[in-house]
Amino acid sequence: MEQEMFCFQCEQAANCAGCTGRAGVCGKTSETARLQDRLTGALIGLARASNGEAHLAEDVCRLMIRALFATLTNVNFDPQALGQLIDLVHREQERLVPGCAVCSAPCGRAEDYDMTRLWNAPEDIRSLKSLVLFGLRGMAAYAYHAMVLDFWDDEVGQFFRRALFALGEDWGMDDLLPLALEVGEQNLACMALLDRANTHAFGTPEPAQVSMVVEPGPFIVVSGHDLLDLKLLLDQTAGTGVSVYTHGEMLPAHGYPNLRAYPHLKGNFGTAWQNQQQEFDAIPAPVLFTTNCLMPPRGSYADRVFTTGTVGYPGMVHIGADRDFSPVIQKALELGGYANRRQLSGINGGTTLTTGFAHGAVLARADQIVEAVKSGAIRHFFLVGGCDGARPGRNYYTEFVKLTPPDTVVLTLACGKFRFNDLDLGTVAGLPRLMDVGQCNDAYSAIQIALALANVFGCGVNELPLSMVLSWYEQKAVCILLTLLHLGIQNIRLGPTLPAFLSPNVLAYLAEHYHIAPITTPERDLMAMLGE
Template sequence: MEQKMFCYQCEQTVGCTACTGAAGVCGKKAGTAKLQDELTGALIGLARAVDGNEDLVTEKTDALMIESLFMTLTNVNFDDSRIQAQIDRVHREQGRMIPRCAVCASPCGRNEDYNMEQLWQAEENIRSLKSLLLFGLRGMAAYAYHAMVLGYTDNTVNQFFYEALMQIGLDLTMEELLPEVLKLGEVNLRCMALLDRANTETYGTPEPTKVSMQIDAGPFIVVTGHDLKDLQLLLEQTKDKGIAVYTHGEMLPAHAYPKLKAYPHLKGNFGTAWQNQQKEFDAIPAPVLFTTNCLMPPKPSYADRVFTTEAVGFPEMVHIGKDKDFTPVIEKALELGGYTAPQQQTGINGGTELTTGFGHGAVLSVADKVVNAVKAGKIRHFFLVGGCDGAKAGRNYYTEFVKQTPPDTIVLTLACGKYRFHDLDLGTIDGLPRIMDMGQCNDAYSAIQVAVALAEAFGCGVNELPLSYVLSWYEQKAVCILLTLLHLGIRNIRLGPSLPAFLSPDVLQYLVDSYGITPITTPEQDLAELLQ
């Protein structure tokens, strides 16, 4: 009998309800989805074994928890053998804490995995809140992972993974689950602050930087994903080898970090957002290293040049293990040789150059200039237009929205959603570019810091600022960021291109009533309402 799946954690799920067939829209097969459910159930079992006893938890336990949750994000790992091996690792760690007894005169429940079918078949509102909690945890795990590989951890963040997973495995009411869901937003703020500190203390404070979209002749490697440590290690191993390195997708903001941009062979940016990779990587004369999520099933035309590392995996692709020896990637780059002549690429709107690096450090360094421009009436409004990109129809809304923003407004952006419009030239206001790329999705922390600083400067609350949030979502990191914004009390967020399938009508109504969350409509209508 053909296996069936149930998955509705991403924005492109079938019919805006759920992927329930033999494969999902992302390319994940039903068997892989089942294994990811088993891994999640095992992690809930691990949380049950801990049961609040911190003495049982080691650094190895925390690392296993974070890496395992990361592996279940959309477009991260399609390799069944690696997911099964991860399940086995979780069971061994659980067994270290408490025997996995098959028969016991006094069962304690602490050695049992959770059957995810209980979640998927739960009452609609319970399923909705538990899904919101689970998907937010998966997103936060990605941020915790990136900080962890740089040597930065936070015990409060780590403890919350066990606490929240325990809640998912319990029989709770909506009233009991809702505070835990909202708490995730608070803890994720702490997690994003941790990652911000890890990145800036390791690589320096990002600074505004122009990035070329020209690909030079000769051997090169494309690095995609979010993990700055992997990029740094590759840059070290490719020094003086005549190989250029280009970022792709969410790796673009790496060019703004002083210690990374110091490598002369970090040349520029290749391509656009993740969902275009099957077209842009077609017959590319260079290898592509995937460091985190956003992997799509490779086409045969370039499957021999895809390499994965860390939590990323795909069957039969070469995986770079914990030793981080990138020799296979380097050898493939030299073998393929790159282009014989320079190739001028362009963004979606025809631009040939991108600018990044407007994190909170850069923006707040000119805070007086920004505040004065607002007081002088030169800046009327700020829009944070950012989030995930994707292939579903309706995402051109964000391009049109940005194009139609008045010339006395500033567009702050982050994550891969910016590829829709950040090659546009909208001019400047008092020397400040009208489009400011704040970085990766986790750099929503920068936007929060800027909002807080502006609120202090004007002596008002964040909801009284001339600042509006127009967000796009695709996967689970967007979920935890949204919960963080709600934790901060930010209201009237526009969200699109469609609302999450896992939000039940009652849960959605709660978010509308409590926080004013609104689905996007048209650029014209939304702009008119936001500028009132």
């Protein structure tokens, strides 16, 4: 009989408490959940097996990162792929402590950690260990994207071992709280590494207007976050007559000069990840998922879904490490695309999108921004971003942005922006009122913008006319939140619900020390932020 699951790592956890039974809200089966727990337990066992080593080999750290990434929500649903990762981890354990399995005096150093110990731990310990684990999973995504571009930070890599080791220990709250903040510190370094990797490979992002028109003829839709996969696909589709369109978190790719230079990178198809089952319904083109967020494909388009990298789903064609996208291109030519030009639109009816306002582009306008603030032309900045999702209540973010006064600026990032990024908010002091900073990892850009402004005005970030209204869904949002807490940023409003894995005591600690609060109504929250 199939074992039941328990999972509460994402915002859509059933009843805001946790998914149990045979399937999660995300679509993963209890078998997949069990294998992800086994993989996590094996990784903790690997970290414990390496405890005697002051420094792990880089290839072992890379394995830890790749395996953690596979346990992120909406990444890998494939039991075979997860089983292969478990085998790789076990082989590495055996290499570190050979013969341990047949030792007559077992010390437990190479045993897999039983994840039920974590899920059944005392409430506050479970909460803090979950906060650390989920933050690690999110950080693993960013580390993975950097390392495929050949950028590596060994301190970040070694931290995965240290933090995984700690999860297997019987630490109390006094030890786990600093560890959670250290996840935030290390994630800041990880996002900085990825920022360097992306700009080195693809250039410094610049503001770009993105079409939502789909031209006639064969095309491919690329979803996920991996810019290198997009670059390789663009290389391979050049001269084939196949156009390429971004989807979801790939939208910011249009801001990178070295990607925008490809004339067959046409525009953006669709909105955020949770709408894919409707937007891809009977689409006459293949869809390539490079990372999360994959939902179980419907039968109307399942035959045209391809995965690559850490993404996996049973029955889907997976493009291996050689990144030969020939099957995807062939499928695009076979399907032929639309016969006529199609004008798509955003959630609010807008037909174009703007992106590319990363820290380089915004800080190039620093003098203009500072003068506008000093003159009173710009009264306040809002960072409204994070993950999107299907749970009711996320229209809060659309209404909030619509209500922001004309003398304010809205910075946004991640897929939460699709709730409002097709709105025309106009300009203020010669600047667009809505600036798309980029992907979720570009929270680093938002942080750099805030730190630079604080430096200019000679104050702390918390004294700036800046408010943060964040939405969360999966574990990358967790590590970003921990980074903001590490930096001492306060008064963050979080929604649409608070994480199920935060116990009342842990939540009370965050509220007391960082003044984190749940969103209420757009009107009330806006008045509080503006001091009205």
